[in-house]
Amino acid sequence: MSAAPAAPPPASAEGRGLLLTPPRSRPAWRLVPARVAAMCVVELQKLRHDRTELYTRAIQPALWLVIFGETFNRINVIPTGGIPYRDYLAPGIIAQSTMFIAIFYGIHIIWERDSGVLTKLLVTPTPRAALVAGKAFAAGVKAIVQAMVVLVIAALLGVTLSWNPLRLLGMIVVVVLGSAFFACLSVTIAGIARTRDRLMGIGQAITMPLFFASNALYPTASMPDWLRVISAINPLSYEVDALRGLLLGTPANLPLDFAVLVVAAALGITAASALLGRLAR
Incomplete structure (x- = not known):
């Protein structure tokens, strides 16, 4: 006759206390950054499985630098303060290419809404601002990869750039902040449009005006007065100004540029967070 199985040892008072007492909640100043980082990692995991977007996105900036930059560098019709136009153009193309990645980021949010992922995210304890910030800064990290591709292309074309590590770090911060704003703008538009077709139409309608109403292709001094006003409120202008100051060493108001981008x-995270719930309905 087999012996009866031995009874499990009684749980100690300390063990029972761990089971009955809920873990202490972390303060908001630790919880929110952790959730932002987690959402950012989740978004970047998608990039590991499909890098096609990065390769295809590198074609357009290469064409701008090779065709547009080389042509206008020869005819020398745009005042650039004594630097070759190809060099003057390179920071503007970095800002343009990263903006074009971020401005359609709302399509991912709409896809997540259609697949039910967004609804599951919204019922978690994670604040909506942390969800939006995580996705926005993930777009910024993707933009860093794009910016590095443009830097390599520019270097191969003979563009004179600063390779100072501190200046490159500043460039990374500028690209992340600029891309985060445009990604949040895209999410805000998605919350209003609520469909991919509408978002694509609005995104295509505003990307080129934002690009041409900035100092990416030409200095603001060459613009008509009404266009200067638009350029002054266009965050892309401050991103390009900071990139030129960091990469080319041209005069730039870096404190103002960083302040505007921050x-x-x-503001972009706040607006996108407010409309995220409307998108999920």
């Missing part, structure tokens, strides 16, 4: 990213 405020723009914060």
Whole structure:
């Protein structure tokens, strides 16, 4: 006759206390950054499985630098302060290419809404601002990869750039902040449009005006007065100004540029968070 199985040892008082007492909640100043980082990692996992977007996105900036930059570098009709136009154009193309990646980021949000992922995310304890910020800064990290591709192309074309590590770090911060703003703008538009077709139409309608109403292709001094006003409120202008100052060493108001980009990213996260629930309905 087999012996009866031995009874499990009684749980100690300390063990029972761990089971009955809920873990202490982390303060918001630790919880929100952790959730932002987690959402950012989730978004970047998608990039590991499909890098096609990065390769195809590198074609357009290469064409701008090779065709547009080389042509206008020869005819020398745009005042650039004594630097070759190809060099003057390179930071503008970095800003343009990263903006074009971020401005259609709302399509991912709509896809997540259609597949039910967004509804599951919204019922988690993660604040909506943390969800939006995680996705926005993930777009910024993707933009860093794109910016590095443009830097390599520019270097191969003979563009004179600064390779100072501190200046490159500043460039990364500028690209992340600028891309975060445009990604949040895309999510805000998605919350209003609520369909991919409408978002694509609005995105295509505003990308080129944002690009041409900035100092990416020409200095603001060459613009008519009404276009200067638009350029002054266009965050892309401040991103390009900061990139030129960091990469080319041209005169730039870096404190103002960084301040505008930080405020723009914060306002973008706030607006996108407010409309995220409307998108999920």
